[in-house]
Amino acid sequence: MRWILTRAMQAFFPHTDALPGLAEEAAHAHLDRLDAEAPLLFRLGLIAGALAFTLSPLLTVGLPLPSLWLSAERLDLHADRAASHPLYLYKMLIFTLKMNAGLAWGAQDQVRRALALAPLPPDPRTTLAGEVTP
Amino acid sequence: MTHRSAGVRPTHLSADYVVVGSGAGGAIAAAELARAGARVALIEAGAWRQPQDLPHSILGTFGATLDQWGVSITRGRALWPIVQGRAVGGGTVVNSAIIVRTPADLFERWSSELGIDGLADAVWAAQDEIEAELEVGPTQPDQLGRHNALALAGAAAAGYPSHPTVRATPGCAGAGTCLQGCRRGHKRSADLVYVPQVLDAGGWVLSNAPVRRVLVQGGKAVGVAGRFIDPITGRPGGTFRVDADKAVILAASAAHTPTLLQRSGVRHPALGEGFRAHPGTTSFGIYPDPVDMVQGASQGWASTAFRTDPGYKLETLSMPPELVAGRLMGGGKALVDRLAAYRHMACFVVGIRAESVGTVRAGWGGAPVVRYTLDRADMERARHAIWTLARTHFAAGAEAVVPGVVGLPYSLGPDQVDRILQASLDPRHWVAILSHLFGGAVMGADPQRAVCDPRGRVRGVRGLLVVDAAVIPSNLGVNPQHTIMALSRTFTRRLLEEGA
Numbered sequence: 359m360r361w362i363l364t365r366a367m368q369a370f371f372p373h374t375d376a377l378p379g380l381a382e383e384a385a386h387a388h389l390d391r392l393d394a395e396a397p398l399l400f401r402l403g404l405i406a407g408a409l410a411f412t413l414s415p416l417l418t419v420g421l422p423l424p425s426l427w428l429s430a431e432r433l434d435l436h437a438d439r440a441a442s443h444p445l446y447l448y449k450m451l452i453f454t455l456k457m458n459a460g461l462a463w464g465a466q467d468q469v470r471r472a473l474a475l476a477p478l479p480p481d482p483r484t485t486l487a488g489e490v491t492p
Numbered sequence: 493m494t495h496r497s498a499g500v501r502p503t504h505l506s507a508d509y510v511v512v513g514s515g516a517g518g519a520i521a522a523a524e525l526a527r528a529g530a531r532v533a534l535i536e537a538g539a540w541r542q543p544q545d546l547p548h549s550i551l552g553t554f555g556a557t558l559d560q561w562g563v564s565i566t567r568g569r570a571l572w573p574i575v576q577g578r579a580v581g582g583g584t585v586v587n588s589a590i591i592v593r594t595p596a597d598l599f600e601r602w603s604s605e606l607g608i609d610g611l612a613d614a615v616w617a618a619q620d621e622i623e624a625e626l627e628v629g630p631t632q633p634d635q636l637g638r639h640n641a642l643a644l645a646g647a648a649a650a651g652y653p654s655h656p657t658v659r660a661t662p663g664c665a666g667a668g669t670c671l672q673g674c675r676r677g678h679k680r681s682a683d684l685v686y687v688p689q690v691l692d693a694g695g696w697v698l699s700n701a702p703v704r705r706v707l708v709q710g711g712k713a714v715g716v717a718g719r720f721i722d723p724i725t726g727r728p729g730g731t732f733r734v735d736a737d738k739a740v741i742l743a744a745s746a747a748h749t750p751t752l753l754q755r756s757g758v759r760h761p762a763l764g765e766g767f768r769a770h771p772g773t774t775s776f777g778i779y780p781d782p783v784d785m786v787q788g789a790s791q792g793w794a795s796t797a798f799r800t801d802p803g804y805k806l807e808t809l810s811m812p813p814e815l816v817a818g819r820l821m822g823g824g825k826a827l828v829d830r831l832a833a834y835r836h837m838a839c840f841v842v843g844i845r846a847e848s849v850g851t852v853r854a855g856w857g858g859a860p861v862v863r864y865t866l867d868r869a870d871m872e873r874a875r876h877a878i879w880t881l882a883r884t885h886f887a888a889g890a891e892a893v894v895p896g897v898v899g900l901p902y903s904l905g906p907d908q909v910d911r912i913l914q915a916s917l918d919p920r921h922w923v924a925i926l927s928h929l930f931g932g933a934v935m936g937a938d939p940q941r942a943v944c945d946p947r948g949r950v951r952g953v954r955g956l957l958v959v960d961a962a963v964i965p966s967n968l969g970v971n972p973q974h975t976i977m978a979l980s981r982t983f984t985r986r987l988l989e990e991g992a
């Protein structure tokens with residue numbers, strides 16, 4: 359499943375001449391964090407989006423194949439068309455995938471550097487947990 | 493020990509007043525009661541984060557400070573995200589701290605349509621005090637950044653009035669990260685201003701403590717009960733019960749207060765009805781030179797010129813790349829190529845003063861289910877608004893505008909701006925979010941049509957008050973925090989007078 363998720367996320371943010379794409383490690387770091395912290399519904403939404411994306415090239419590029427078997431050009435077209443598909447519920451499932459991929463993509467140091475933004479330090483945890491007097 | 497969080501042992505406390513929810517409405521009510529010498533317990537579902545503990549990333553923000561990780565959605569023609577704070581400080585932690593006084597026309601409307609009288613002077617007096625407490629002031633020229641400056645210039649050139657926003661952010665460094673919370677501590681959010689007053693007066697604050705139900709005995713609210721949760725994993729911890737000798741005060745938000753009342757067995761024909769919002773959508777302008785929209789105040793510009801006709805307000809919004817990546821249309825190389833223009837983008841937003849009405853009900857597991865669809869008149873307002881924003885971008889020198897509506901081209905040039913007036917009115921073709929919510933337990937003079945009376949008291953249950961956005965019976969057309977805080981203070985003072 360991890361493999362399907364990372365491939366689907368990366369399809370939305372490939373490397374281009376102008377900007378870096380979504381690196382595999384960044385996709386894994388995002389998914390690791392979701393596994394540890396996100397509510398079940400959030401994770402299920404992403405899984406449903408990734409499965410819908412993987413199984414639907416017939417809807418977008420007319421090929422009865424999983425997206426994992428598409429050529430790079432076809433995969434790119436599939437991602438673009440899936441994100442704007444007229445079937446609303448399908449598009450919303452794809453949106454959960456694209457939103458997650460976008461969160462992981464935009465948080466990468468290389469991307470932020472290319473956009474003249476400082477890298478993001480690791481997120482802190484709350485120090486006011488447990489039984490404490492602030 | 494006055495702050496307890498995520499404990500595993502059962503907790504049983506007793507107070508004069510229990511306040512549920514520590515956002516705009518709850519924190520100020522709890523502080524008011526504590527300052528008056530009452531024993532107060534303030535109970536908050538979310539975690540308590542000091543400014544330096546606030547997340548940097550948007551994913552971190554989803555988990556740390558947003559309700560349901562920011563992904564609860566409306567059910568209706570379109571599925572739009574409902575974005576609310578969930579933290580000690582509630583929405584005031586993640587909002588832009590824009591402060592707008594309650595317009596007089598609202599009090600007139602509430603009086604003539606709903607029989608709510610005698611509020612205006614008390615609310616405005618409370619707003620005078622709150623403005624001093626929150627050190628409210630206009631966004632300064634050196635805090636604007638290019639993003640907000642472009643909007644000011646664009647509005648002036650397009651011929652309508654606008655202004656730098658008035659905010660509760662003294663010393664704002666213009667870091668453009670208000671959505672993630674202000675790590676520099678410049679935002680005078682409720683967790684920094686009012687919650688400490690509760691602790692100073694010897695009151696209790698429970699965090700990571702979602703209240704499951706209000707306990708009602710013999711027609712009187714006598715306390716609340718729930719179970720702590722772990723702030724990171726969400727796993728359940730020990731149970732808690734807090735008894736209220738005098739009253740239970742609800743401020744869990746327009747989505748959660750009505751459902752908490754429903755879960756607690758409160759029955760009223762109007763409970764969960766009258767849900768309203770200011771749905772928000774974006775318009776990006778692409779400029780010849782870099783804008784770097786995350787430099788400068790997150791929302792440093794606004795216009796209320798269209799508040800009454802056709803009914804919307806305009807603002808800027810600093811959007812980090814993580815969010816723009818999801819917002820722009822398309823996928824694959826086409827999307828990444830569009831994102832290459834990020835530094836040249838300015839993001840203007842509209843909050844529609846929508847008249848459409850929805851419902852909020854407790855669904856599976858007791859979580860709120862919001863049914864809400866904008867009608868044609870509201871969609872026409874939205875369309876007019878993004879046309880105004882596009883004109884503003886062009887007047888400010890944009891080369892192209894990204895209207896973000898399905899059916900329109902990805903971007904439009906200056907001579908194509910009127911194509912927006914033909915945009916689809918189907919909500920499914922629009923991307924919007926709901927962050928200003930109202931109603932669900934509205935106030936009014938008619939006992940059949942209003943859950944609460946004009947003092948916020950829940951009808952049919954003694955000692956139970958609502959002091960948050962759920963009580964507001966109409967849209968406002970302006971940012972709601974100031975109205976919510978002032979209404980809460982007014983209701984709380986009246987409650988104390990009754991007690992005395």
Ligand SMILES: Cc1cc2nc3c(=O)[nH]c(=O)nc-3n(C[C@H](O)[C@H](O)[C@H](O)COP(=O)(O)OP(=O)(O)OC[C@H]3O[C@@H](n4cnc5c(N)ncnc54)[C@H](O)[C@@H]3O)c2cc1C
Binds near residue numbers: 583702743
């Ligand atoms: C991103 C964003 C930007 C905004 N910008 C502005 C702005 O600049 N100016 C402005 O005026 N308004 C702004 N708003 C709106 C404003 O923040 C809200 O209208 C306001 O915070 C609502 O106040 P409230 O008291 O009704 O609820 P909230 O502030 O949402 O507080 C409710 C609290 O109750 C807690 N809670 C919920 N259920 C339970 C339960 N069962 N038990 C215990 N606690 C519970 C929640 O965790 C939350 O902390 C913005 C909102 C958002 C989301």
Ligand code: SF4
Binds near residue numbers: 788
């Ligand atoms: S713009 Fe930045 S510095 Fe100013 S209040 Fe918001 S987060 Fe703080």
